[in-house]
Amino acid sequence: MNKFLITLGSLAVIATTQSCKMKNADSVVSGDAAAKVYVAPGKYDEFYNFVSGGFSGNVTVYGLPSGRLLKTIPVFSVFPENGYGYSEETKPMLNTSNGPVAWDDQHHLELSQTDGKQDGRWIFANANNTPRVARIDLTTFRTAEIIQIPNSAGNHSSPFATENTEYVVAGTRFSVPLGDADVPISSFKKNFRSTASFIKVDKATGNMNIAFQIVLPGMNLDLSHAGKGPSHDWFFFSCYNTEQAYTMLEVNASQKDKDFIVAVNWKKAEEYANSGKGHKMPASYAHNTYDETAHTAKSVIEKDVLVLDPKDCPDMVYMIPCPKSPHGADVDPTGEYIVGSGKLAALIPVFSFEKITKAIQDKQFEGNFYGIPVIKYEAALHGEVKKPGLGPLHTEFDGRGNAYTSMFLSSEVVKWRLSDLQVLDRAPTYYSVGHLMIPGGDTKSPTGKYLVAYNKITKDRYLPTGPELCQSAQLYDISGDKMQLLLDFPTAGEPHYGQACPADLIKDKQVKFYDINKNKNEFLTLGEKKANVIRKGNRVDVYMTAIRSHLVPDNIEGVYVGDDVYFHVTNLEQDWDIPHGFAVKNSSSVDLLIMPGETQTVKFTAQKQGIYPFYCTDFCSALHQEMSGYMRVSPKGSNVPLKFGTNVIAPDPTAVAATK
Amino acid sequence: MKKNDFLAVLAITIVTSLFIYGCGGGNSQASSTDTAKSANTSAPANSAAEDAKGTGKFTDVKLTHPLDQSMVKQGSAVYDVKCNACHKLTSDKLVGPGWKGVTDRRKPEWIMNFVTNTDAMLEKDTAAKSMVETCMVRMPNQHLSDDDARHVLEFMRNNDGKN
Numbered sequence: 132m133n134k135f136l137i138t139l140g141s142l143a144v145i146a147t148t149q150s151c152k153m154k155n156a157d158s159v160v161s162g163d164a165a166a167k168v169y170v171a172p173g174k175y176d177e178f179y180n181f182v183s184g185g186f187s188g189n190v191t192v193y194g195l196p197s198g199r200l201l202k203t204i205p206v207f208s209v210f211p212e213n214g215y216g217y218s219e220e221t222k223p224m225l226n227t228s229n230g231p232v233a234w235d236d237q238h239h240l241e242l243s244q245t246d247g248k249q250d251g252r253w254i255f256a257n258a259n260n261t262p263r264v265a266r267i268d269l270t271t272f273r274t275a276e277i278i279q280i281p282n283s284a285g286n287h288s289s290p291f292a293t294e295n296t297e298y299v300v301a302g303t304r305f306s307v308p309l310g311d312a313d314v315p316i317s318s319f320k321k322n323f324r325s326t327a328s329f330i331k332v333d334k335a336t337g338n339m340n341i342a343f344q345i346v347l348p349g350m351n352l353d354l355s356h357a358g359k360g361p362s363h364d365w366f367f368f369s370c371y372n373t374e375q376a377y378t379m380l381e382v383n384a385s386q387k388d389k390d391f392i393v394a395v396n397w398k399k400a401e402e403y404a405n406s407g408k409g410h411k412m413p414a415s416y417a418h419n420t421y422d423e424t425a426h427t428a429k430s431v432i433e434k435d436v437l438v439l440d441p442k443d444c445p446d447m448v449y450m451i452p453c454p455k456s457p458h459g460a461d462v463d464p465t466g467e468y469i470v471g472s473g474k475l476a477a478l479i480p481v482f483s484f485e486k487i488t489k490a491i492q493d494k495q496f497e498g499n500f501y502g503i504p505v506i507k508y509e510a511a512l513h514g515e516v517k518k519p520g521l522g523p524l525h526t527e528f529d530g531r532g533n534a535y536t537s538m539f540l541s542s543e544v545v546k547w548r549l550s551d552l553q554v555l556d557r558a559p560t561y562y563s564v565g566h567l568m569i570p571g572g573d574t575k576s577p578t579g580k581y582l583v584a585y586n587k588i589t590k591d592r593y594l595p596t597g598p599e600l601c602q603s604a605q606l607y608d609i610s611g612d613k614m615q616l617l618l619d620f621p622t623a624g625e626p627h628y629g630q631a632c633p634a635d636l637i638k639d640k641q642v643k644f645y646d647i648n649k650n651k652n653e654f655l656t657l658g659e660k661k662a663n664v665i666r667k668g669n670r671v672d673v674y675m676t677a678i679r680s681h682l683v684p685d686n687i688e689g690v691y692v693g694d695d696v697y698f699h700v701t702n703l704e705q706d707w708d709i710p711h712g713f714a715v716k717n718s719s720s721v722d723l724l725i726m727p728g729e730t731q732t733v734k735f736t737a738q739k740q741g742i743y744p745f746y747c748t749d750f751c752s753a754l755h756q757e758m759s760g761y762m763r764v765s766p767k768g769s770n771v772p773l774k775f776g777t778n779v780i781a782p783d784p785t786a787v788a789a790t791k
Numbered sequence: 792m793k794k795n796d797f798l799a800v801l802a803i804t805i806v807t808s809l810f811i812y813g814c815g816g817g818n819s820q821a822s823s824t825d826t827a828k829s830a831n832t833s834a835p836a837n838s839a840a841e842d843a844k845g846t847g848k849f850t851d852v853k854l855t856h857p858l859d860q861s862m863v864k865q866g867s868a869v870y871d872v873k874c875n876a877c878h879k880l881t882s883d884k885l886v887g888p889g890w891k892g893v894t895d896r897r898k899p900e901w902i903m904n905f906v907t908n909t910d911a912m913l914e915k916d917t918a919a920k921s922m923v924e925t926c927m928v929r930m931p932n933q934h935l936s937d938d939d940a941r942h943v944l945e946f947m948r949n950n951d952g953k954n
Binding site for chain 1: 873875876877886927928931932933934
């Protein structure tokens with residue numbers, strides 16, 4: 132026992148000494164994985180990691196290196212946690228030309244860039260199913276704008292951006308007939324087209340509009356990335372199914388030895404679009420914007436789109452043969468190398484922009500695909516990474532001349548050198564890795580410290596939770612010669628691509644609350660004196676205020692069955708992190724979460740007579756439980772007068788009777 | 792003391808002291824500790840006069856006679872949006888104390904510091920702290936500008952019949 136205690140004492144001494152040593156940089160580098168990812172309580176992470184939500188339709192934000200979930204940003208799906216898509220103000224964000232779409236499939240993210248570097252202004256997100264692109268404002272972490280893409284289906288190769296965010300792209304994974312024409316599916320070759328849409332992003336405001344769509348043959352555009360530096364004017368899209376199969380693609384779209392990387396000269400396309408080479412075709416697509424001062428979204432249906440046909444626009448599009456149904460199309464930080472990952476190939480082809488340029492000059496073509504020149508494979512090729520692993524999908528870069536490619540089938544990350552294409556290191560993933568992400572790893576200046584692998588399958592990695600298991604992210608330290616696995620953590624939805632940037636780029640410009648004196652919401656209640664209830668036919672507008680810890684009005688009478696009651700709740704607070712919630716019993720669209728200085732509206736249709744309590748759903752103060760009220764709903768046709776107030780106490784009839 | 796106990800105490804002492812000496816220079820001091828410390832130590836150091844002016848940037852507020860009616864009007868507008876949810880103009884308490892007589896109870900500097908430096912006052916100022924115990928709600932920081940604060944003060948003076 133004595134011996135044990137002494138040993139314990141010495142252990143503590145050692146532990147203490149080591150834990151203190153961790154504070155200097157040397158020992159952190161040589162320290163263990165746990166120390167590298169430990170972010171002490173109250174301390175901040177080094178990076179924001181934005182992660183696509185896949186079939187959740189929303190975007191999640193994690194801190195790195197801790198892997199702590201900081202936020203879910205609702206984008207393409209309703210989000211009960213804060214009322215996105217439920218409140219009257221946010222409903223228009225999910226509007227499309229086919230009416231409201233409550234849930235989509237969100238795959239890829241791109242942080243806005245200036246001169247090829249992340250600028251921390253916005254992050255763009257794609258909706259794959261009902262093709263749309265969203266812009267999220269990074270001062271509020273809210274979706275500011277969503278634009279629908281016509282003549283498209285399966286908006287997969289999106290929303291990748293050019294070096295100065297001049298354009299964000301959207302490419303069709305599923306070819307469809309232009310203008311939603313009614314044609315037989317078997318007329319795929321004749322009638323189906325893929326399109327590459329270029330969405331112009333306003334430099335000052337970020338506002339998006341579709342500048343032009345390039346019409347391409349019927350095939351499946353898969354992924355894309357913009358050129359940089361010398362290849363600044365170009366965009367590269369991978370494609371598969373150049374077999375043009377429309378059924379059993381698993382087999383029929385895997386026949387050819389090579390598909391293509393589609394190289395688009397967007398500068399030239401822009402010139403053609405500006406010089407009238409395109410034609411406007413009728414189209415119907417929603418363009419939704421959220422106004423931060425009116426705290427309200429609006430949805431406009433656009434009527435036409437400018438279309439460019441490569442036949443009318445020489446030197447705008449070229450095809451580069453790429454082995455076996457390529458998936459990723461990734462451009463290295465120098466802009467010289469374009470990596471195509473043939474998911475069924477046993478090698479990774481790396482193309483050289485210099486060689487592509489020369490091949491075009493020397494007309495080294497091996498033919499054409501529906502009139503688009505096809506460059507000779509060897510003429511464009513820098514070289515092939517031999518035997519990298521099985522099922523190469525995506526490549527990111529560390530800025531030190533190395534590339535990292537995910538191997539879906541062999542569940543590993545493979546590090547290789549761009550110059551001589553030698554494989555340098557391999558690290559296992561658990562399991563079936565999809566995308567990889569290095570902070571800034573698809574820009575001119577990556578921060579090559581961490582790599583995150585987003586895994587599709589987790590099987591035995593966590594406590595089991597029935598048939599449905601989480602996906603996961605795995606964090607690697609890539610600062611040394613060998614990759615070191617540091618951490619894995621479960622993720623929400625199904626992450627595809629992610630982005631990360633240093634926290635300093637964003638953290639100090641956060642909006643903390645909305646200035647109530649600048650609130651331009653149509654239904655603002657500027658102070659309790661303005662609280663009101665107004666009936667117009669069977670519509671009842673309640674102008675309500677919320678502040679710790681009461682609602683005004685908190686008693687409402689004279690509402691009848693069948694009335695549409697709109698609760699417009701203004702949060703009068705002017706301090707950070709003091710939202711109020713609002714919910715009404717039996718409301719089909721509970722509830723709201725209202726930020727300080729903001730007005731949000733929930734519509735409630737009274738179905739049955741009764742007393743309906745309402746209350747604040749976000750624990751706001753010591754007297755939060757008291758922050759509540761009652762609405763009386765009377766039978767239709769009754770003559771209960773409209774009456775409302777707070778702290779109006781009527782004489783108690785029973786008390787009066789007792790004194791008599 | 793049994794020998795085992797002695798050793799246990801010794802071990803704990805060693806561990807504890809190592810933590811203190813080994814990590815004392817670290818940068819992990821929690822801010823709550825800082826606050827607690829300064830609250831404890833600053834109380835005796837502050838003179839009563841300083842206390843009466845509260846904590847914040849306002850140390851000498853010049854009052855105007857007669858009242859500036861333009862400031863009273865602007866103060867009234869600020870009151871309607873940011874204050875009246877909790878404060879009546881009578882002496883009755885609603886959520887917070889009624890404002891009648893507030894300019895007699897508090898120095899102008901204290902009032903302006905409280906409405907502009909709310910969180911620090913609620914942490915440090917004796918009078919503000921005791922009001923939290925009475926009201927059971929921390930006064931929300933409503934982010935009044937310096938001008939807003941001055942206008943509200945003038946509005947309060949008007950409410951108290953000052954001239």
